[in-house]
Amino acid sequence: MSLSVSIGSLTLKNPVILASGTCSPDLQKFTDLSKLGAVVTKSVTLNPRTGNPPPRTVETPCGMLNSIGLENPGVEKFKKEVLPDYIKYADKVICSVSGELLYEYAEVVKRLNDTDISAFEINVSCPNVERGGIEFGKDEKMVHQITKSIKSATKKPIIIKLSPNVSDIENIAKAAESGGADGISLINTLYGMAIDINTKKPKLGNITGGLSGPCIKPIALYYVYKVAKVVKMPVIGIGGIMNTEDAIEFFIAGAAAIEIGTANFVNPNTGIEIVKGLAKYNNEP
Amino acid sequence: MIIRNKEMAKIIKNNKVKDGIFLMSIEDNGIAKSASPGQFVHIRVSDTYYPLLRRPLSIHNTEGPVFEILYKVIGIGTKILSEKKEGEKLDAIGPLGKGFNSQLAISNSQLAIIIGGGMGVAPLYFLAKVINSKLKTQNSKLKILLGAKNKDQLIYEKFEEFGNVSLTTEDGSIEYKGLVTDLLLSTLNSQLSTLFACGPIGMLRIVKAFAIKHKIPCEMSLEENMCCGIGACLSCAVKVRTQKSEVRSQISYKYVCKDGPVFKAEEIEI
Ligand SMILES: Cc1cc2nc3c(=O)[nH]c(=O)nc-3n(C[C@H](O)[C@H](O)[C@H](O)COP(=O)(O)O)c2cc1C
Numbered sequence: 001m002s003l004s005v006s007i008g009s010l011t012l013k014n015p016v017i018l019a020s021g022t023c024s025p026d027l028q029k030f031t032d033l034s035k036l037g038a039v040v041t042k043s044v045t046l047n048p049r050t051g052n053p054p055p056r057t058v059e060t061p062c063g064m065l066n067s068i069g070l071e072n073p074g075v076e077k078f079k080k081e082v083l084p085d086y087i088k089y090a091d092k093v094i095c096s097v098s099g100e101l102l103y104e105y106a107e108v109v110k111r112l113n114d115t116d117i118s119a120f121e122i123n124v125s126c127p128n129v130e131r132g133g134i135e136f137g138k139d140e141k142m143v144h145q146i147t148k149s150i151k152s153a154t155k156k157p158i159i160i161k162l163s164p165n166v167s168d169i170e171n172i173a174k175a176a177e178s179g180g181a182d183g184i185s186l187i188n189t190l191y192g193m194a195i196d197i198n199t200k201k202p203k204l205g206n207i208t209g210g211l212s213g214p215c216i217k218p219i220a221l222y223y224v225y226k227v228a229k230v231v232k233m234p235v236i237g238i239g240g241i242m243n244t245e246d247a248i249e250f251f252i253a254g255a256a257a258i259e260i261g262t263a264n265f266v267n268p269n270t271g272i273e274i275v276k277g278l279a280k281y282n283n284e285p
Numbered sequence: 286m287i288i289r290n291k292e293m294a295k296i297i298k299n300n301k302v303k304d305g306i307f308l309m310s311i312e313d314n315g316i317a318k319s320a321s322p323g324q325f326v327h328i329r330v331s332d333t334y335y336p337l338l339r340r341p342l343s344i345h346n347t348e349g350p351v352f353e354i355l356y357k358v359i360g361i362g363t364k365i366l367s368e369k370k371e372g373e374k375l376d377a378i379g380p381l382g383k384g385f386n387s388q389l390a391i392s393n394s395q396l397a398i399i400i401g402g403g404m405g406v407a408p409l410y411f412l413a414k415v416i417n418s419k420l421k422t423q424n425s426k427l428k429i430l431l432g433a434k435n436k437d438q439l440i441y442e443k444f445e446e447f448g449n450v451s452l453t454t455e456d457g458s459i460e461y462k463g464l465v466t467d468l469l470l471s472t473l474n475s476q477l478s479t480l481f482a483c484g485p486i487g488m489l490r491i492v493k494a495f496a497i498k499h500k501i502p503c504e505m506s507l508e509e510n511m512c513c514g515i516g517a518c519l520s521c522a523v524k525v526r527t528q529k530s531e532v533r534s535q536i537s538y539k540y541v542c543k544d545g546p547v548f549k550a551e552e553i554e555i
């Protein structure tokens with residue numbers, strides 16, 4: 001049985017994708033990115049972003065907090081210096097796009113239309129930036145408007161990536177669908193914090209961060225289940241997926257594909273192991 | 286392409302060498318043979334989800350197919366590591382990062398100074414060994430300055446075969462009482478010196494200021510919270526100076542895991 005899956009006009013050879021911010025072409029030394037369905041790039045913005053002050057990550061029980069702050073070289077440098085390596089190693093590259101102002105999303109997408117990127121994932125869910133990011137993803141009208149503006153800027157499929165830190169995720173997902181999204185991915189990280197009791201200071205340089213890893217899996221699964229019931233477009237499940245069994249849970253909850261984040265730091269070959277595990281699971285009677 | 290083989294690393298020894306400090310010998314031909322001083326291995330201490338992330342540990346020494354790590358039990362990760370037994374397998378990725386440029390010690394230098402504070406000695410033994418082997422054919426010398434809180438925390442014995450060793454402890458329990466950086470000025474007897482440093486951030490700040498003041502080439506190994514260890518997650522950021530004024534922001538970052546852990550003192554803001 002084939003593992004292939006379609007999101008709009010994009011067909012992936014298997015449903016295993018590496019999540020934004022957790023993989024880079026550097027991973028090719030430790031795994032084979034070409035065997036995965038797709039790889040999502042670190043989020044790209046119109047202008048360069050320096051990112052947040054360190055410490056940028058801290059381990060928490062069964063998970064971690066990060067506050068990288070969307071550090072990236074900006075779209076032009078990304079296009080010239082970073083993207084070619086993603087394209088070289090991955091079978092399909094999905095480019096994650098973020099912005100501080102509304103028009104920046106469509107502008108970034110336009111500047112990348114002439115590349116070999118297969119689709120865009122729109123990050124309206126980053127908890128670690130002052131402006132933009134999650135602020136756009138909290139509001140249905142805004143999500144609808146952003147989706148529409150990007151849709152009219154590109155022919156490539158677009159996936160809207162949602163945050164769990166919202167009050168009505170189902171309506172936000174529907175707003176993305178009616179705006180023309182080809183797929184929806186969820187979840188981005190959850191707001192979180194850790195404090196050093198000796199110094200009485202936050203453990204992250206940015207004070208707060210986003211929680212990821214196995215501890216968020218039940219929450220992610222719940223949101224995927226909720227959203228998959230109300231939209232017709234494919235749902236990509238993200239959150240705490242560490243192995244094949246976790247991935248299968250997401251498919252049963254309604255996901256068409258999955259993304260792997262934090263697990264890449266623990267075992268950079270996790271994606272390939274899940275592709276193999278899914279093939280085996282599918283072939284069992 | 287290197288596909289890592291987690292079955293390869295085997296624990297040969299894991300002994301307590303000082304108060305709370307352990308030395309582990311691990312057999313892994315691939316890592317041991319390609320490692321250079323200052324590089325690290327990224328170790329998964331447990332298959333469970335707590336602790337979840339790998340632990341970066343400096344390569345302390347290599348002997349044939351075996352490499353060593355020297356570590357102090359601080360948190361849950363190092364505690365689990367300290368309980369591992371001879372014969373157990375270890376999931377280790379490495380060698381990672383950019384190490385010391387030991388060549389600096391002989392090119393245009395008459396004196397190489399290695400300075401280590403606390404567990405900063407971990408990568409410096411391997412460095413001292415390599416520099417010592419290079420210096421044998423040269424006229425320059427190696428001086429090693431090591432410091433710790435007290436003598437039970439000071440790892441120095443094995444360094445004596447590689448050069449002239451001076452010791453400091455904060456409580457005066459061995460040799461000089463004070464900080465290891467107190468020895469820098471009296472050790473420096475030539476402008477043609479090179480400095481190699483590893484230790485707590487406070488110590489590194491003093492070493493950096495000293496190197497810049499006396500115009501001595503200086504390399505130092507840094508630490509920062511790390512996740513992937515291979516340059517993917519942008520976690521272990523260190524501030525660097527940006528030369529160009531046209532850049533929108535004056536600050537930029539390099540990464541301990543990929544650009545370091547060893548940096549030139551003048552390039553980093555610490
Ligand atoms: C260090 C780190 C950096 C991340 N950077 C981004 C990013 O740039 N853009 C984005 O959309 N998501 C980013 N994420 C979120 C992940 O893509 C993913 O949604 C989240 O970590 C949950 O999945 P996981 O539990 O498998 O890690 C980042 C996550 C981590 C841990």
